[in-house]
Amino acid sequence: MKEEQNHEKAKRFGMVIDLDKCTGCGACMVACMSENNVPFKEDESKKLDSITWLRVYKLTNGKPFPDAEICYLPRPCQHCGGKGDHGHSPCVSVCPATATDYSNDTGIVSQIYTRCFGCRYCMAACPYHARYFNWWDPVWPDGMEKYLSPNVSVRMRGIVEKCSFCFHRYQIAMEKAHYEGRGELEENEYQTACTQACPANAITFGDLNNPGHAVHELKKDKNAFRLLERLQTNTKVYYISSREWVRRAGDNYLEKEKK
């Protein structure tokens, strides 16, 4: 009986990204675009309005030749739980339309496109620049709309969108599980598109609360850190780097700050 209750414990889906393995190839970005019907424009070099639910940042250590170093950092939505995991995420707390919400069952921050009216308050609130606004209607070249997936709605002009941890994959996996009379998913039944595509196996995805999932142990790595931890956003994306300057960059330390 006690065990059964444990099974129904709320999940906290999250990621651990090993920056030592990440090569910055960009496969995760494209896997995400292709899975989630993300639109594209002729010129995508203005990165502020280039919609990339998952964006790979290039970090440098700022040292001169030949001591320069590079590290790549993939940034999906961090799915903040807020202090105490009560869903006090920066974006959820400011949305006037309840278009973005925190799920206590999965820990995923949702985005409901038809509710969003484009005030962009959430974008201002998000410390991770994980949210993007559709300034234009999406346009696919003639014939290319054939590859659009029915699992994710195509967004329209005037609304905000962001990474959903491929929530539709969770829904499909749950439907299948329920059909087979199961209430729980195996770890590999629900994986995000970026995790699946990563050639380096740098991304691990799973339930942070479940000791049987790889992320549960990985997040305790001595080199694990989260972005801007001091804001107490309590994010669900952990990073691992063996390089100290990368870990420090993750919390935006000032140059002479000690820690």
Add this chain to the structure above:
Amino acid sequence: MKIDRRCFLSLGIGGAAGIALSPLPWKLADDSAIWTQMWPWTPVPADGEVTYVKSACTLCPGGCGISVRKVGNRAVKIEGIEGHPVNDGGICPLGLSGLQLLYGPTRVKSPLKRTGERGEGKWEKISWEEAITEVSKKLGDLRGKGESDSVACISGSDKGTVPALFKRFMSVFGSPNFMRMPSIQDSYEIANNVSMGFIAQSGFDLEKADFVLSFGSGLIEGWGSPVRMIRANSSWRKAGVKVVQVEPRLSNTAAKSDKWIPVNPGTEYALALGLAHVIIRESLYRKDFVQAGALGFIRFRDLILSSYSPESVEKITGVKKETIESLAADFAKSERPIAICGRGQGKAQSSLGELLAVQALNALAGNIGREGGVFAVNDPAYIAWPAYQADETAAAGIKKERIDGAGSVKYGFAKSLTNRFAGAVNSGAPVSLLFVLESNPLYSLPDTKAVKDAFKKIPFIVSFSSFMDDTALNSDIILPNHVYLERYEDVPATAGLSKPVVSLARPVVSPQFNTKHAGDVIILIAKEMGSPVADAFPWDDYQACLEGTAGDKWKILNEEGFSSDPAFTAQVVNTFPGKFDISGGIPDFTILFASVSHEGDPKAYPLFLMPYDSFRIASGYIGDPPFVIKTVEDTVLKGKDILVEINPATAKANGLSAGSYATLKTPKGSARVKINLFEGIMPGLVAMPRGLGHTAYDNYLAGKGINVNELIGTVEDPASGLDAAWGIRANLIKA
């Protein structure tokens, strides 16, 4: 009632207040918000049954297995096949974007015949019968005049049944000129031929190596089979395998390595020889493997002991002699060290000297032909077709010297030297008809102007491209091939694999346009030409040819999607100790080991331009699809401007600053570029990515940036005929 001013105002204000208090404005605002989100042109993807089709990716030589998700009859997503021996579930950005190529606007939708000037883009749609008759007639006329050897074919690959059919066609037609696009494979083939006595590819058992020394190879940036290499890198991280990267620019590979050794560009060979010096001097090498008593080794030993001491190598390479000493010891004392070369993705050749110097390190460590080492890999074994009857024209034709000179007295070690093609045509070698198969030579070959001039001299160019790429745009007739997602084809993955895998590409969707399989087209052309050419093609169509060639493996290829049975894929040659001759009978080492002399006056061109490869910019036959170009950083491409990387010190010396415009001049041409300051590049260098500056394709790619091939040229390696250029002298002038 009289409406006075007071009454009018109160009615107006009252009315406005009333409306404002009513739900009406809010309802209207809400409705308009909803209405503007409900445009009929926002597509609603149709639902349907979900199925998966296993196939293989052909967009690069990597040969990954892919699983394509379909909804109804639409393909919606490409994923990697878990458990596939090459990529095991992983996939690269280009492979993920395949559907944008399949359904994209750059497809050639039917056979086309040029009506305007070349490159003008004026075409007339013709039927397949007309197209095949026209090409066959042209070929027949040339053959009748005894000019069969003036027909040439440039192919992206020479592995697999489709290139083999074209090669067979060329031979039975009477031309020796089947060429494949230049790459580091040419260099490895020649180096193996010199040192071991036979032409073979090199395969690397990298997963089992315990020390990796890379001379500028973009190990995780598309070198070899890209996804497999990234997986190997992750396994090195886990196992603590040491990776050392030697190159003048902090590439992603250098950034991920344990040690980055910046070296003066083009002097990688000297560093390798310096390492060999220490290994031989300290007697750290396998004497049985390199035939220590043989004349070849003694000559090699004497040369490097006298001329390549760490002190003198420091002067050439800029690498400290202490670093050379310790690196050599680390390498030789490792159990399974591997040395690799081939700059960037290996799209360009390297000089024979560089190849032999690096291969000598593997031989000194005795790490050739054993686990965790380098293997000689033969061509795929499964294509064994019956011999054909060659008539007199064919027999005479294929005995003629190739246009690129490969196999001639001067270039005897080489199989294909397509880098020499443009130069040969420009100096008068006759080419009357050119087939272009799965390649984009007009864009990808260095020295674009010379290549364009050579193409102008060719009276008839036949493109088999599925896309309106730069070469197709400048051809006379296009016979569009199916895209890989619409066709059957064997996909041998031989790029750097020590255990080759052959996968099967299968039609995921039915052909979207009026295209035809290039394998079928060449069979139809042969049949149209009649005996004896037709007799060499006994198959009804390509499908019959493929099934017959695969034989009893056809079932396995269909069920599992791949075969890694060595008897079927390719023979790995056992290189026994004592079979490796470092000198390979090359009489003069001084031409072998020499710095490349680049054209241009060092005073007028004080800097060096080096092209670099990026995983996010496809630079081969396929151009970047919209998804991939979207991932390119704004420090590489901004609007239509290309950014070049220079060291802040170089910028200061030339009066340039971040984001400023400059004119980049080389002896081959000039271009307007923007400046990106990068601390990871050696002062004096200018780095520009390969793969931008297309003139063809769609608006998502065309006209963005500069094609670096317009600015660089080729420098012939006197020892082999390979292209030894790593860059070109350049200057940056503030614009």
